[in-house]
Structure formats: structure tokens, C-alpha cells
Amino acid sequence: MPPPSDIVKVAIEWPGANAQLIEMDQKRPLSSIIREVCDGWSLSGSEQFALRYADGPQLYITEQSRGDIKNGTILRLAISPARAARQLLERIQSHGIDARLEALKELAKLSADPTFAAEFINMEGIGTLARLVESGTHFGEMLAFTLTAFLELMDHGIVSWDLISLSFIKQIAGYVNQPMVDVSILQRSLAILESMVLNSHSLYHRVAQEITVGQLIGHLQVSNQEIQTYAIALINALFLKAPEDRRQEMASSLAQKHLRSIILNHVIRGNRPIKAEMAHQLYVLQVLTFNLLEERMMTKMDPNDQAQRDIIFELRRIAFDGENDPTGTEKRKAMYTKDYKMLGFTNHVNPAMDFTQTPPGMLALDNMLYLAKVHQDTYIRIVLENSSREDKHECPFGRCAIELTRMLCEILQVGELPNEGCNDYHPMFFTHDRAWEEFFCVCIQLLNKTWKEMRATAEDFNKVMQVVREQITRALAMKPSSIDQLKTKLRGLNYSEILRLRQSERMSQDDFQSPPIIELRERIQPEILELIKQQRLNRLCEGSCFRKLGNRRRQEKFWFCRLSLNHKVLHYGDLDESPQGEVPFELLSDKIPVSDIKSVVTGKDCPHMKEKSALKQNKEVLELAFSVLYDPDETLNFVAPNKYEYCIWTDGLCALLGREMGSDLTRSDLDTLISMEMKLRLLDLENITIPEAPPPVPKEPSSYNFTYNYS
Structure with a gap:
């Protein structure tokens, strides 16, 4: 008998001890479960501990996020977010260089966690990091970790960018303007400046005063495509947020600096393939350039x-x-x-x-x-x-x-x-x-x-x-x-x-409108629909890679989803980079039984589209968005990389649920395959006119008194 839906079986680890295998009751308070786990290892002060995922981003588990825990998940007992934030803040402010470096390294990793970030920010942690940068005494790895943590913390949207001081902006701009600076520092500095420009009108003017187009163009002539991408992203941000009367002036400045030819020779015609994020930035620059024609x-x-x-x-x-x-x-x-x-x-x-x-x-x-x-x-x-x-x-x-x-x-x-x-x-x-x-x-x-x-x-x-x-x-x-x-x-x-x-x-409408042809089409259609259904399900079994919609473009994040070969389970999980081929089921840590799926929604009905602000939302993303709604009240949200993948996945998921496949691709495939099948079946009738009605039945004979003599 399967366990109740409120019970999930998990393993919980603690350094130097055997893992505990427990059945977690999702109706019990999380603090009660943590206390029980601590008692199992004779640890006192359970309020100082929390649970985190052992794999992937290793996020803290809260009452709000505990519903994402699946059967078989490996968790780890860790110090609580508040305690971790306090300890890291103390170590960052210590005099020991090695201790400070290790603390900043750990902070850079933990800052992506929204639960930890909220605690660290409440302790004025961002101000501490800003002062470290403004002091100008940190270099190399220590500075890179500091900037990484700062950017991750700000990206949570808890603190307004308008609070950033002018001296901090000047310091960050200085790293961008330096001829020789560490790649990781330069990358994060460009990303911070881009976020400033995009998120604050007042900071746009300050950044525009500190950064010149000529300095950014110099970063396009390097061999590192990541640096090139961040440089173009900052140029695009300055272009996008510039007042209308300054955009034409900025475009003229870019032309004088030969931006176009530098991008052509060092990016588009470079020796490296164009990655998805670089392609996006080139597209944005193309759109913004053409928008100068709008006036x-x-x-x-x-x-x-x-x-x-x-x-x-x-x-x-x-x-x-x-x-x-x-x-x-x-x-x-x-x-x-x-x-x-x-x-x-x-x-x-x-x-x-x-x-x-x-x-x-x-x-x-x-x-x-x-x-x-x-x-x-x-x-x-x-x-x-x-x-x-x-x-x-x-x-x-x-x-x-x-x-x-x-x-x-x-x-x-x-x-x-x-x-x-x-x-x-x-x-x-x-x-x-x-x-x-x-x-x-x-x-x-x-x-x-x-x-x-x-x-x-x-x-x-x-x-x-x-x-x-x-x-x-x-x-x-x-x-x-x-x-x-x-x-x-x-x-x-x-x-x-x-x-x-x-x-x-397209099929010739004149040749295929006679009643016999229409009847043949109706007979063939169920076979073709079944063929299309099998193709869609086979594609779902192969799986697809999806890009995560996150905080702009700090780092490309991907996740992969595929259907089990028996069509009973959807497997999915996060990836560090876009895969080149099929991803094994073993690498996909999460799964959803198809029997739990209640429905598939698209476009504006998707939860992740409702959450996005109107400014960030647009028609293109809406047309590629779909979500799987499953028991009890959970969702798995997708944004397809293109229209083809969108049609494949929405069709396949509808087929799994026994619903009609209604995408444009299905209609196109149906027309193409039916047309091909009908032409094959009608080859013997080439150049023969098909009548509108069947041949007439002859009149009955005057007498049925006739026999055949075979002798």
C-alpha cells in the first residue's frame, strides 16, 4: 500500500554520523521534525539548526518551500540561516586574512539562497560588503567573492539599488576602466553596473558619468566571450535607459568608436561559437539600433x-x-x-x-x-x-x-x-x-x-x-x-x-474536396493522429533542456526534463550547463508521477507568468510558457526555447492526459502526413477523374429465372 501523500521518505545527513532515514510528515511543524532529528544525534539547541538540500544549490528548507521535497530526497542538517549569517558576518569583519577569505567564499555560495539572504541583509550585511569594496583594500579572489556575494544578495530584490553610494559606484567603475584587472572581478563589476542601470533611474545617470562607451568597447576585443557578453549587456542597458534625446547621440558615439565592426570581427566572426546569452545580447542591440528609426x-x-x-x-x-x-x-x-x-x-x-x-x-x-x-x-x-x-x-x-x-x-x-x-x-x-x-x-x-x-x-x-x-x-x-x-x-x-x-x-484545395476524398481523409486521420502522438511521446522520452528565468543574466542556468520510457513519470533536475545530448535519468533528481498531473496551462494562465511584472513580460515569452499542475497544489513551470519545442511538449503532455493535441505544429504535421498518405493511396487513380457520387446501381433484371450451365 503506498504511503499517504503527506508523508515523504528522506535521508538526513550530518558530518561524522550515519544518515537518518525518516518518514517526514508534511503536516508537522518543521521545527518539530528538526528537534527529532537533533535528538537522534544527541544535539542540543535544535532552534540553532535547519535542513538544507544535500545536492544541487543546497537551499535551506522553509515552511513555504517544504512542499518541494520528494520521496528519496537527501537532506542535510545544517546551522540555521540566522546563525550562519551572524557567524559569516563576524568572520568577514575579523582581522585574519585567511579566515576572511574563507568566509567570503562561503558567503558567495550561500547568497543565492533567499532564506539566508534575508537574514544576512537584516544584519546590515550588504552595507558591510559595500564598505569592504569602497575601502579599496581587497584584491584578487577576496574581491571577486565579495562582488559575487553582493550581486547575488541584491538580485533578491530585498534592498533597493537606490541606496548604493556614489563612492561604491566609482570603485566598481574603476575596476571596469582599469586596463588590467582579474577576469572574475571584471565580469562581476560589469554585471553590477548593468543591474544598477536597469533597476534605478538615478543610478543610470551616475553610471553614465563614470563609464564611457570607449572603455566598454575595449572589453569586446578580448578572447573571453563571457566578458564580451557582459560588456554588450551593459551597453544595451545604457542604450535602453537613456533618455530619448540622448539615444541618437549615443548611437553616433558608438558609430564613431566602430562598435559594429568590432562586434563583427571579434564576436560574430570570432573563432568561438556564439552562446545563447551572447546571441540574446546581439539581438537586443539589433532591436535597440532599429528602434532609433521609430521617431x-x-x-x-x-x-x-x-x-x-x-x-x-x-x-x-x-x-x-x-x-x-x-x-x-x-x-x-x-x-x-x-x-x-x-x-x-x-x-x-x-x-x-x-x-x-x-x-x-x-x-x-x-x-x-x-x-x-x-x-x-x-x-x-x-x-x-x-x-x-x-x-x-x-x-x-x-x-x-x-x-x-x-x-x-x-x-x-x-x-x-x-x-x-x-x-x-x-x-x-x-x-x-x-x-x-x-x-x-x-x-x-x-x-x-x-x-x-x-x-x-x-x-x-x-x-x-x-x-x-x-x-x-x-x-x-x-x-x-x-x-x-x-x-x-x-x-x-x-x-x-x-x-x-x-x-x-499545402494541399491543393480543388483536388481534395470531393466527397470520396473527404471520406478517405476522415478514415486516415485517426491513424495519423496516433502516429503524431507516438512521435510527441518519443520526443518527451528523449527530453529537452530549458533555460531558467531568473535575475537577468548573472550566469546561464538550465534544467532538463524528460518522460520515463514507460510514460508514467516526468523526471527533471538542474544542470550547470546546456547538455550536448541525452541526460541520463540518474542525473535528474526530481520526478512527478503522470497520474498526479491534473492539467496543463499555457500563456497568461501560467503561475510563473502571473508572478512576473508587466515590464519584464512580453508576448514572446508568453507564447512559449506552459505549466504542469499536479497534486496536491504544485506546479512545474516551463519556458520553451522556441516555438517548436513548445508545441512538442504541450502536445505530448496533452497526449499523456488523453486530451486533444491542439498546437499549430500538430495541425501542420497532420495536413502534411495525410496529404502524403492520400497521394500514395491514390497513385493508381492518377489522371482518372473521381466522381462526386458512387456509380449508379443497375436496374433489377426482369426475371431471376436464370442459371449457369457449367457442363
Whole structure:
């Protein structure tokens, strides 16, 4: 008979003694259990002791966290958090160098524990650490442990960052600005400055005064990718928190310091693979850089502003410079109207009105002017080539450029904040100082080419834009490493190829709507769904690695989860680093019986999404979040690394619970597999028209008086 759900069997260790195997009653007070354990080893003063996990992070167990204890867990009797904090504080303030070093080393490890952190902070421990740093007398390992402990303690959010003194900031900034400093000290100093900037508006201004972009760029030229990652993270934090009027100034400073080329040569094209956190920081930098375009994107053109109107005149002049302007005012106005029509503007009389809609606003005009000045031959060729076509087949350059700019803003999410956990950076945007404008120039040529291939007319404008969007998104998904490689990818994605891809990705609706085909599809569907279910469960048995959502990016933390081969238990546990292959069940210390799982929730319904503040939350993370709710009232929270893993796991968990698999991936797989199976079964009927109804049954014979004579 299984033990009651309130009883967990655990082992408790104590140095120099045999472990105690006890049945822990979760209804009893923790203090009572600790007293009983102490009595077993004849230890007095049980109130001075506490229980900790023996493995993993070795966190203290409290009344709030005791529900996480599972059968078979190994615990350790240890001195209580308050006693440990008091002893460490005394040792840190002692005069013995060795004793202080050991105390700081232990403190750096314990500070990640929220229970210990609360006790240490209540004893003014953070102030003590800050004074040690401000004194400037600690170096090497001792300083590294001090900074580690300080950062871990502050990350619990118990103490406000606004309480940090200016002298502390100057000292930390000094470590970053020193040409030769220990790697671990530099890493933690960069992380502390990043947290200051992100968590306090007043500290942002102080840090910005102490740290220059040039000093941070120097840290990108080292071979240590961890240092590079923290340096870019601090640059991103300064960029993100800068007032709007200073962001453009900061971007100009970064350009003058050649940040882009340094990142390209020392990070992206370095000899080391890009880790997930570095990829995230590059993505954030890419988003923040593109967000500088938002002001122009949301600025309407003022038809009465002569300087803005002069830009349109310049576009006309560059395109039609060879033609002599007529001298008469009326003739000149008529000629301008004709030229603006040839340039493809919707409003031929006053093209400034074409730029009054936001987005893309003035950003579209900026792109057009860049094309006309930097790629003048291409610009003139596009305009004159279309002006020589028949009216119905001409590609309106102005209208296309405006709509294309709007489309590119949507694809690259200009104006949106970076998504936590997203790593979708594009190397090619780091290969050119004017990457956005060059990207536009490539895409406008693609649009013109696709228009010709489709033999489009004005009525086909939206269809052409849909095809161009598909061409661009497919090319970006291939992650071209340069603008030239993007051009190569786009050449391979001509209109004919897009049609072929569309055909291969979806079933022809016309051929598969007859009743016999629909009936065959319905018969096949249960078999295919069972096949998909087995594939999902097999993937769960292989397991997946998930990233922990924690206190920003101090250190990448992972955990792994996989389903037992008999589909009865979910095994999971923490990992020090992302695994390269399958993780054995023996390394996964925790487990959940599938029979205890009550439901699976996703998105905003997940407990860990409700706990996050609105500032830190975003659509991308919500779309990848799901939670397993199990008895009695526990949850196992996930954030999938990508949409594919999200679909695999939500489908697999639903299949385990006997519920419908409703993900987009299941629908896609179902369509693909059913289409393939039906085509195989219908091979013998190729070129034979399948009737809408079965053949008619012949009339009955006039008489049934007939026999066969076999003689």
C-alpha cells in the first residue's frame, strides 16, 4: 500500500554520523521534525539548526518551500540561516586574512539562497560588503567573492539599488576602466553596473558619468566571450535607459568608436561559437539600433515645410536631370505633375501627401533619398524602366517604396521592446554602417523584379507585396551573413520558386474536396493522429533542456526534463550547463508521477507568468510558457526555447492526459502526413477523374429465372 501523500521518505545527513532515514510528515511543524532529528544525534539547541538540500544549490528548507521535497530526497542538517549569517558576518569583519577569505567564499555560495539572504541583509550585511569594496583594500579572489556575494544578495530584490553610494559606484567603475584587472572581478563589476542601470533611474545617470562607451568597447576585443557578453549587456542597458534625446547621440558615439565592426570581427566572426546569452545580447542591440528609426517612422510629413518638399524635388531632379525644365510656371507645374506620376506617387500634384500616414512616415522618404543618392544608377534604372512600360504594367516606385518601408518595419519590429529570451539576431545587419538603408535598397530591387516576373498591374499591388514579404521572411530565416549573401538568397527565391514552395506546403484545395476524398481523409486521420502522438511521446522520452528565468543574466542556468520510457513519470533536475545530448535519468533528481498531473496551462494562465511584472513580460515569452499542475497544489513551470519545442511538449503532455493535441505544429504535421498518405493511396487513380457520387446501381433484371450451365 503506498504511503499517504503527506508523508515523504528522506535521508538526513550530518558530518561524522550515519544518515537518518525518516518518514517526514508534511503536516508537522518543521521545527518539530528538526528537534527529532537533533535528538537522534544527541544535539542540543535544535532552534540553532535547519535542513538544507544535500545536492544541487543546497537551499535551506522553509515552511513555504517544504512542499518541494520528494520521496528519496537527501537532506542535510545544517546551522540555521540566522546563525550562519551572524557567524559569516563576524568572520568577514575579523582581522585574519585567511579566515576572511574563507568566509567570503562561503558567503558567495550561500547568497543565492533567499532564506539566508534575508537574514544576512537584516544584519546590515550588504552595507558591510559595500564598505569592504569602497575601502579599496581587497584584491584578487577576496574581491571577486565579495562582488559575487553582493550581486547575488541584491538580485533578491530585498534592498533597493537606490541606496548604493556614489563612492561604491566609482570603485566598481574603476575596476571596469582599469586596463588590467582579474577576469572574475571584471565580469562581476560589469554585471553590477548593468543591474544598477536597469533597476534605478538615478543610478543610470551616475553610471553614465563614470563609464564611457570607449572603455566598454575595449572589453569586446578580448578572447573571453563571457566578458564580451557582459560588456554588450551593459551597453544595451545604457542604450535602453537613456533618455530619448540622448539615444541618437549615443548611437553616433558608438558609430564613431566602430562598435559594429568590432562586434563583427571579434564576436560574430570570432573563432568561438556564439552562446545563447551572447546571441540574446546581439539581438537586443539589433532591436535597440532599429528602434532609433521609430521617431522618423512616426513623423508625418508637413506639406508646408519647404525643406521636406525639397527632398521630393531632389528625387525628381536625380531621376530626370537630363531633361530641360520649361521656363513657364504653368509648363513647369505640368512637367512636375508628369514626373511625379512617373516616380510612382499616388498624389501627382502634391506627393508630400503620400508621406502623411504613419507608419512609415518620413522614414520612407529617407530610404528613397538614400537609394537615389548612394545607388543612383539603380534608382534611375528602376524609375525610367517603369516609366517606359505600359501604364497598366508599370511598378509605381513611390507607392512601392512607402509600402515596402512599412513592411520592413513590421518584419523587423521597429519600435517594439526586445523580447526576453529571444536570440533572433541577423549577422548581416552588423556588416554595414547603414544596414537598414542597404536592406531597403536590396528589397526595393527585389520588389521591382518580382513585379516584372508576375507581370503585375496596379490591381495586383497587394498580391505582389504578399509575395515580396514571403521572399524576404524566407531569406531572413536562412540567416545570411552579409548583404551580398542576402542578395544571393533572394535570387534563389524568385516568383516561380515561391509558387513551387507554396504548392509543396499545402494541399491543393480543388483536388481534395470531393466527397470520396473527404471520406478517405476522415478514415486516415485517426491513424495519423496516433502516429503524431507516438512521435510527441518519443520526443518527451528523449527530453529537452530549458533555460531558467531568473535575475537577468548573472550566469546561464538550465534544467532538463524528460518522460520515463514507460510514460508514467516526468523526471527533471538542474544542470550547470546546456547538455550536448541525452541526460541520463540518474542525473535528474526530481520526478512527478503522470497520474498526479491534473492539467496543463499555457500563456497568461501560467503561475510563473502571473508572478512576473508587466515590464519584464512580453508576448514572446508568453507564447512559449506552459505549466504542469499536479497534486496536491504544485506546479512545474516551463519556458520553451522556441516555438517548436513548445508545441512538442504541450502536445505530448496533452497526449499523456488523453486530451486533444491542439498546437499549430500538430495541425501542420497532420495536413502534411495525410496529404502524403492520400497521394500514395491514390497513385493508381492518377489522371482518372473521381466522381462526386458512387456509380449508379443497375436496374433489377426482369426475371431471376436464370442459371449457369457449367457442363
